[in-house]
Amino acid sequence: MNRGVTPQSEDFSAWYNELVAKAQLVDRGPAKGTMVIRPYGYRLWELLQAELDRRIKDTGHENAYFPLLIPESYLQREAEHVEGFAPELAVVTHAGGKELEEPLVVRPTSETIIGEMMAKWISSHRDLPLLLNQWANVVRWEMRPRMFLRTTEFLWQEGHTAHADEADAMRETMLALGLYEEVARDIAAIPVVAGEKTPGERFAGAVRTYTIEGMMRDGKALQCGTSHYMGANFARAFDIGYTAASGQRQLCHTTSWGMTTRMIGAVIMTHGDDKGLVLPPRLAPYQVVIVPIRDTAPACHELAVRLRAAGVRVHVDDRPQLSPGFRFNEWELRGVPIRLEVGPRDLESGTAVLARRLSDAKESVPLDSLPSALPVILEEFQELLLRRATGFRDEHTITVGTWEAFAAAVSTGWALALHCGRPSCEDVIKTETAATPRCIPLAGPEESGTCVRCDQPSAYGKRVIFGRAY
Amino acid sequence: MNRGVTPQSEDFSAWYNELVAKAQLVDRGPAKGTMVIRPYGYRLWELLQAELDRRIKDTGHENAYFPLLIPESYLQREAEHVEGFAPELAVVTHAGGKELEEPLVVRPTSETIIGEMMAKWISSHRDLPLLLNQWANVVRWEMRPRMFLRTTEFLWQEGHTAHADEADAMRETMLALGLYEEVARDIAAIPVVAGEKTPGERFAGAVRTYTIEGMMRDGKALQCGTSHYMGANFARAFDIGYTAASGQRQLCHTTSWGMTTRMIGAVIMTHGDDKGLVLPPRLAPYQVVIVPIRDTAPACHELAVRLRAAGVRVHVDDRPQLSPGFRFNEWELRGVPIRLEVGPRDLESGTAVLARRLSDAKESVPLDSLPSALPVILEEFQELLLRRATGFRDEHTITVGTWEAFAAAVSTGWALALHCGRPSCEDVIKTETAATPRCIPLAGPEESGTCVRCDQPSAYGKRVIFGRAY
Ligand SMILES: [Zn+2]
Numbered sequence: 015m016n017r018g019v020t021p022q023s024e025d026f027s028a029w030y031n032e033l034v035a036k037a038q039l040v041d042r043g044p045a046k047g048t049m050v051i052r053p054y055g056y057r058l059w060e061l062l063q064a065e066l067d068r069r070i071k072d073t074g075h076e077n078a079y080f081p082l083l084i085p086e087s088y089l090q091r092e093a094e095h096v097e098g099f100a101p102e103l104a105v106v107t108h109a110g111g112k113e114l115e116e117p118l119v120v121r122p123t124s125e126t127i128i129g130e131m132m133a134k135w136i137s138s139h140r141d142l143p144l145l146l147n148q149w150a151n152v153v154r155w156e157m158r159p160r161m162f163l164r165t166t167e168f169l170w171q172e173g174h175t176a177h178a179d180e181a182d183a184m185r186e187t188m189l190a191l192g193l194y195e196e197v198a199r200d201i202a203a204i205p206v207v208a209g210e211k212t213p214g215e216r217f218a219g220a221v222r223t224y225t226i227e228g229m230m231r232d233g234k235a236l237q238c239g240t241s242h243y244m245g246a247n248f249a250r251a252f253d254i255g256y257t258a259a260s261g262q263r264q265l266c267h268t269t270s271w272g273m274t275t276r277m278i279g280a281v282i283m284t285h286g287d288d289k290g291l292v293l294p295p296r297l298a299p300y301q302v303v304i305v306p307i308r309d310t311a312p313a314c315h316e317l318a319v320r321l322r323a324a325g326v327r328v329h330v331d332d333r334p335q336l337s338p339g340f341r342f343n344e345w346e347l348r349g350v351p352i353r354l355e356v357g358p359r360d361l362e363s364g365t366a367v368l369a370r371r372l373s374d375a376k377e378s379v380p381l382d383s384l385p386s387a388l389p390v391i392l393e394e395f396q397e398l399l400l401r402r403a404t405g406f407r408d409e410h411t412i413t414v415g416t417w418e419a420f421a422a423a424v425s426t427g428w429a430l431a432l433h434c435g436r437p438s439c440e441d442v443i444k445t446e447t448a449a450t451p452r453c454i455p456l457a458g459p460e461e462s463g464t465c466v467r468c469d470q471p472s473a474y475g476k477r478v479i480f481g482r483a484y
Numbered sequence: 485m486n487r488g489v490t491p492q493s494e495d496f497s498a499w500y501n502e503l504v505a506k507a508q509l510v511d512r513g514p515a516k517g518t519m520v521i522r523p524y525g526y527r528l529w530e531l532l533q534a535e536l537d538r539r540i541k542d543t544g545h546e547n548a549y550f551p552l553l554i555p556e557s558y559l560q561r562e563a564e565h566v567e568g569f570a571p572e573l574a575v576v577t578h579a580g581g582k583e584l585e586e587p588l589v590v591r592p593t594s595e596t597i598i599g600e601m602m603a604k605w606i607s608s609h610r611d612l613p614l615l616l617n618q619w620a621n622v623v624r625w626e627m628r629p630r631m632f633l634r635t636t637e638f639l640w641q642e643g644h645t646a647h648a649d650e651a652d653a654m655r656e657t658m659l660a661l662g663l664y665e666e667v668a669r670d671i672a673a674i675p676v677v678a679g680e681k682t683p684g685e686r687f688a689g690a691v692r693t694y695t696i697e698g699m700m701r702d703g704k705a706l707q708c709g710t711s712h713y714m715g716a717n718f719a720r721a722f723d724i725g726y727t728a729a730s731g732q733r734q735l736c737h738t739t740s741w742g743m744t745t746r747m748i749g750a751v752i753m754t755h756g757d758d759k760g761l762v763l764p765p766r767l768a769p770y771q772v773v774i775v776p777i778r779d780t781a782p783a784c785h786e787l788a789v790r791l792r793a794a795g796v797r798v799h800v801d802d803r804p805q806l807s808p809g810f811r812f813n814e815w816e817l818r819g820v821p822i823r824l825e826v827g828p829r830d831l832e833s834g835t836a837v838l839a840r841r842l843s844d845a846k847e848s849v850p851l852d853s854l855p856s857a858l859p860v861i862l863e864e865f866q867e868l869l870l871r872r873a874t875g876f877r878d879e880h881t882i883t884v885g886t887w888e889a890f891a892a893a894v895s896t897g898w899a900l901a902l903h904c905g906r907p908s909c910e911d912v913i914k915t916e917t918a919a920t921p922r923c924i925p926l927a928g929p930e931e932s933g934t935c936v937r938c939d940q941p942s943a944y945g946k947r948v949i950f951g952r953a954y
């Protein structure tokens with residue numbers, strides 16, 4: 015195996031593409047834009063999934079499963095929705111040896127089929143709110159695929175909820191956004207910015223779209239999760255209604271929200287460096303790798319047992335055919351936070367050599383201290399990653415007042431700018447700088463003035479984050 | 485809601501179809517034969533999945549994810565495989581607004597695409613065994629759909645492994661079968677019989693197929709999980725080979741094995757009665773339901789907190805608009821193992837009324853004893869279900885020596901019979917009695933003689949289980 019990767023500074027995109035393959039996260043599937051998620055990549059997803067699923071359940075949502083294949087006519091019931099998704103659909107026209115009377119689309123998202131079922135399940139105000147979530151695969155035909163970031167098929171969770179009124183649905187929309195922000199920050203160590211999308215960046219069929227945006231190490235933005243308030247758009251299209259306490263028939267207000275395998279791409283591009291992946295301990299398939307040197311493998315496996323008992327995910331790499339140096343490099347490339355080297359002399363002195371993924375220093379530590387020390391060291395590493403990523407994001411986010419400063423800021427990161435809110439002005443900015451409005455940050459202070467590009471009065475009452483995006 | 489169901493004895497099939505809907509396990513999807521798994525049904529699946537997933541990981545397998553859409557040509561590489569699946573395929577012919585150059589099939593199973601990747605990942609004997617598992621949805625067009633049992637789309641896990649030789653692959657095949665037997669018995673309380681399929685019942689492309697078979701309460705058999713030894717059939721078709729220690733290039737031997745959402749159907753039909761579902765505590769979404777009577781809801785919620793801390797899955801049904809009797813019936817229909825009724829007088833005396841799902845007796849128990857008593861009571865209930873199902877199975881399994889006894893046995897359950905092993909004789913038996921060979925039980929004693937139907941010498945060296953099957 016050729017284990018080096020192109021340096022980030024030389025070609026970030028090549029670095030990424032080489033790394034996802036060489037770290038054995040993913041492989042190309044045969045159909046255009048599809049991916050095979052290999053065990054190391056899938057374990058990352060499972061760990062993220064467990065964290066998010068627990069929070070989704072703790073906030074009162076229930077998981078369910080809806081069919082993959084949706085009649086084409088369902089999508090057509092919500093005009094904006096079908097317009098948004100039609101170009102990306104994969105369509106089943108034949109099944110069971112025959113041509114189907116009505117083609118079935120492979121779900122690109124499940125608003126329509128879940129809407130149809132919600133209409134059936136909800137009759138009274140007592141049935142509300144209805145809080146559903148689904149873990150599933152979806153298919154959106156992808157012209158410019160990139161592993162994890164834009165793939166024809168991806169995995170996600172999609173929350174779908176129905177409420178009695180706008181206030182309750184908006185509370186839900188923000189609750190889901192909050193879960194995403196928490197998981198991104200506390201688990202993936204990504205200091206995302208939560209905010210609202212401008213109208214041009216809304217989900218097809220939504221009244222309001224919220225997002226969490228992460229800054230990658232090339233300064234670009236990656237949308238890491240979105241939460242949508244649909245108003246009564248889908249309720250009207252699918253007749254999702256209820257009888258209020260007053261006896262009156264009313265339409266529900268619905269929401270939907272999703273986080274996907276794209277998050278693995280976010281982890282890679284937020285923390286990785288020229289040596290390879292750098293994984294946050296809370297998502298690392300192996301938090302610690304033990305490399306036996308010469309004939310210490312049995313002692314290393316014993317140590318692993320004690321570390322596992324202390325709750326540490328540990329792997330012993332005892333491949334005798336590979337040199338220690340080769341194995342060190344491989345686990346650096348694959349982003350394991352902590353490496354322990356154990357040679358015969360270490361064993362004699364009852365110690366191991368401990369190396370951290372982001373430091374060249376090594377230290378000798380007593381074997382007996384490791385079960386209690388490693389959980390603390392891993393926690394420190396987790397915090398270091400968040401601190402480091404927050405520093406990077408803040409250094410590359412510039413509050414700008416002039417068009418020149420704007421153009422400079424979005425060439426290396428994000429610009430915080432006042433904007434008029436006109437789609438035509440957004441288009442001009444995109445053409446000239448490749449930057450788009452990422453979000454109107456929830457936490458931004460109130461501010462007004464004139465548009466950074468066209469000098470018309472600013473919109474939104476606060477600054478907008480602009481950046482180039484994945 | 486009309487809550488009664490047709491009695492089992494009157495029409496087992498109507499009982500089943502009414503129950504899965506009224507217990508809110510499932511709903512019909514819009515495309516032919518598809519199902520919506522509602523939260524109560526999906527939670528059952530999640531609990532089963534967690535038990536199986538842990539065992540799969542503990543035995544050294546890793547989860548991965550392979551694409552849903554498979555080029556049609558892949559399936560054609562293994563002749564028996566394509567012949568077996570061609571009539572059931574759903575085919576994507578259009579995507580991204582264009583007709584595809586090569587149609588893509590929605591995976592009916594993943595041997596072919598995983599075989600293609602295994603060939604890429606395996607080069608040396610050091611890469612073996614390769615032990616993979618996938619949790620996924622699959623699609624097989626279904627002409628006679630029945631919820632959970634035969635649906636166009638279903639959920640499952642599929643294990644796929646590659647080995648250096650037949651011995652290692654056969655060990656794996658039996659290991660997987662053992663996991664299924666254990667989960668069925670210890671978690672779902674289904675006393676399945678493990679055995680080998682006769683050649684006519686093998687998986688398309690397999691050299692040997694093993695199964696676990698459960699007896700439903702109508703005496704029919706339900707295949708609950710299968711494990712296949714593929715020999716080198718898929719290795720040959722996809723060129724899955726390795727360099728042996730000797731330096732020689734060799735073909736791998738592969739296995740595959742699957743358990744599906746059909747298991748939910750097995751639970752329903754193994755334990756259910758005329759009142760509705762009866763759920764084994766280890767799979768019950770709610771192990772205990774507390775029904776407050778009059779104004780005791782706050783005390784019931786406090787009790788629920790204490791029970792949850794004791795590891796019990798508990799639900800408080802505090803719907804004031806429904807009478808206690810209505811709520812009792814509903815939770816009986818939905819199969820909750822234990823019901824606690826708490827009225828004002830119970831609270832005064834510090835007790836609750838405890839009712840078990842399979843008994844008409846009620847007893848008064850001190851509230852303070854419940855956190856320690858309920859886990860024991862639930863364990864007893866779990867054991868009772870397994871004992872009851874084992875008794876039922878044994879009573880309905882008859883060792884037969886004559887054709888008359890055979891025909892009588894398969895009209896109410898299973899026949900243990902000597903059989904010649906000829907497919908034409910199997911066909912005659914099927915035509916005359918609707919019974920098919922379910923399996924050659926692994927645990928059956930050695931025995932030979934003449935075929936129960938045609939008097940030719942018996943095959944397999946032991947008796948075969950025959951029964952009508954789902
Ligand atoms: Zn402007």
Ligand SMILES: [Zn+2]
Nearest residue numbers: 904909935938
């Ligand atoms: Zn015969």
